[in-house]
Amino acid sequence: MVITLLLVVPVVAAAASFAVRQRLFSQSLLVGVALAHLVLTGAAWVHPAAPVLWGWFGLDALGLWFLSGLSVLLLPTSVYTVGYLRRRVKGPEDHSDSWFVGTLLLFVATMTAVPLALHFELLWVALEATTLASAPLIYFHRSRHAVEATWKYLMVCSVGIALALLGTVFLVGAAARAEVFPTVSGMVAGAGALDQNWVRLAFVFFVVGYGTKMGLAPMHAWLPDAHSEAPSPVSALLSGASLNCALLAILRCLQVVEATGDGAFARSVLLGLGLVSMAFAVVFILNQKDFKRLLAYSSVEHMGIIAVGVGLGGMAAWGALLHALIHGWAKGAFFMLSGNVLSTYGTKEVGKISGIARLLPATGLLWIIAIVVITAIPPSGLFVSELLILRGALGEGRPAVTVTFLLLLFLAFVGLTRVLLPMLLGAKGAPVAREHDDGRDRGESVWLVLPPAVLMAAAVLLGVALPEPLRGVLESAMLLLGGGQ
Amino acid sequence: MGWERLLGVVVALLLAPLLLGVITRVKARFAGRRGAPLVQPYFELRKLMAKRAVYSRTTSWHFQVGPWISLSAIILALLLVPMLGQIAPTAFPGDPFLLVYLLGVGRLFTVLAALDTGSAFEGMGASRELHFAVFTEISFFFALAALARSTSAWSLSGVSTRHALLQEGDGVLTLVLVGVTLFVVLLAENARIPVDDPNTHLELTMVHEVMVLDHSGPELGAIHYGMALKLWLFASLLVSLVVPIASGSVWLDGALWLLAVFGVGAAVGVVESVMARLRLLQVARLIMGAGLLSVTALLLS
């Protein structure tokens, strides 16, 4: 029941938003759906949800982990979106709000379907659908750069996901030959009968294909363009949730690979790609001139960190899963803050922005907190997860990996703070327009400041103390990841 | 050597100009005219042989000797080609290479004769001819390689006698692809549309015709006869290697084979009538494309 509702509600709401083209209706619908989403996910925590459709859709611990990440990100993002939409200058005939909300709800629906999909072909359908649903959103501002970013996003991700489909075909084919059901649980259970060659080949295509969508280098080229040109609430969801969806798809395949005994090979592939991603990201973070692109490259770096963690396995994988969750919230919040800055200053160029602390005090305070959280300074939750990954690397006896990891983290830290801190301080930069048409100051309404604050608080909270139920689900998720049941 | 093997060469020597006549007839019919008599090329040759040759003062012995050497090379090459459904008078493993290089010798001396005149037109024609020759030779080799691979025979006659092998599934594909390649090579080597227009009178658009612009008298006759023989040679190759003729009776085989060769001539006439000449830059693409078809056949066998 819960699963069915989770799948159906956003889609129905999207249809409603397209049909009823009324701003207020769409905005309240968005927040309402986000609230319902959170409630349903909470219900799944309390009472395990029953699988639907012969076990094709179901909620295991790993899925629940990622679904919760999405849910918690969703409510603040929807509140922020309302504030974002209210601030735009519109004519009476403008129905773009309803259109935006409708497409956003479809995007949410597809991203919800990913953690719930246990059948590998449905997983593919859901992930391709996230690409398709988010492409129109990136083009919302209708500028030259937005069009270019949309095309690159659409093309690169679709090509990548086509490769992932090939991997899916191999997996499903291997399952069919072994008379095993092509769901995650089915294939893990029947792993003994699966042909290792096909599973290994499938994993390679999964990593290349879904890795493109996840932002692993060298397939990440679309990420900086798409995440920086999209409107800020969309960037928040893209960096905060859709990257995790792609990660989950790779993890699902990893489960099967572990079960067939080829785990070492798979994890070394992920480890290598993770380090490469971090390196690529660091190169482009240093000397970055556009702060939204900076945040996008930071997402590439963090995805690299997660891949390294999963690749090391054991304690590091624990840390990686935690990192995925917290990073989603923190990056989402950071993109929201960047949206505030962008609309006040009218430019994305770092050189032209300074004095956020004076002009937008609340945003400025959150900006500092965000820098602390993203660069993993304690008490950030990301500090805990990165520490776990480091400990895992040392525990596995991989000195080269540890040193490289630390070096790249340090360089990223330097790059990020060097760019982001000066924006905060200094004399007032040149604001573009701070007033609404009716003269109200539109710098910092509650709508735009409270959501990132809440998300940052959550990110820090998990760094200080991990609640027991979370720990339990994480343990179960780890068990699944290791090829167990 | 049985007499039937030599019969093919004799028939070629006698009937080659007729093939040219067939092509001209088909083109004329397409254009709505009645066309010249089929034996017109023979009259042309007789007329040319009776004339006296005129030699330019800038030429040397290459100019006078070239056409005769080319003609000899082609006649020698004819000895290697299986005709009339029989094996060739001379056949040994590896003879495709000798065939291609005999044709190359012929081409070399034609080019030398052309360059010998010191005229810009001939030089231009020579360079274009050699430009195309690079591609046609490669494509030709690919086609022969594909056939050799699928029949495991290394002489042309060997390939022609192993037709039965090619009758099943995969073989038909190889035959079709190689046939297309050989047809394109035929068009290219014999200066036919879409590679070269034999009827154009504008020197700047010519490739082969312009190389022999200054020849006259018996040399010109030798050149024309050589071209007819070359066309016959390629048509024979196409028919012998690709078209399966195995009816059992020697005479019927020969008759069918002759019919097929004239059929190829008719096909050339049709192609010339319906297509226009390609731009020079696109000719290389065409020939290479045909060659790659054979490479595909090679890979798939």
Add this chain to the structure above:
Amino acid sequence: MTLVWALLLLLNLFLYASSRLMMYIRVVALQGLLLGILGIYQHAGELAWSVLAVALLSTVIKAFLLPWFLASTVQKTGIRREIVPLVGFGLSTVIGVAFLALALVIAGHLDAVAGEEAVQLLVVAFHTLLTGLFLCVARAQISSQAIGYLVMENGVFVAGMAFAGRSSVVAELGVLLDISVAVFIMVAVIHHVRREFAGLDAANLTELRD
């Protein structure tokens, strides 16, 4: 079936050599038709209505609907040829044949695990996939890139057939839906790009960079 997959390979080679977008679309349509017929033939043994219906629907969409849609886009945008591709057409054809050799090598390695007939299909699958990828990467017009995506999806479809196509009806429908929606959205973005950049040259789409 041998001749059919050889025909598919030859169709791929056309994609490398041609410069006309309408030719690309005709090739893709023909591919879709052949694959659809092959798919229906493969399922002919089973009498399940749903399976045959999905195969038929897939044929109609891939052979008629999507190519028609792309063709009308090409006509509306007025861009009909690739004038200056990243890789010239002669070189492209050579690469196409080289890819054929590559596909044969890769499929050859899988010979032991796949079985005879499956290997033939896998050769076609890999070659079609590589062809689609090549079109996406080496062509300068973005409409060619969209067509390349469809070719890639055809390639994956062939790979699916190599496993005797035992995927479920719902999943097949989902994949079909995704591909169709993807093409629709790509076409919409193509129109927007043409409006913004006055043409469909991908070389113009390089303003965003570091």
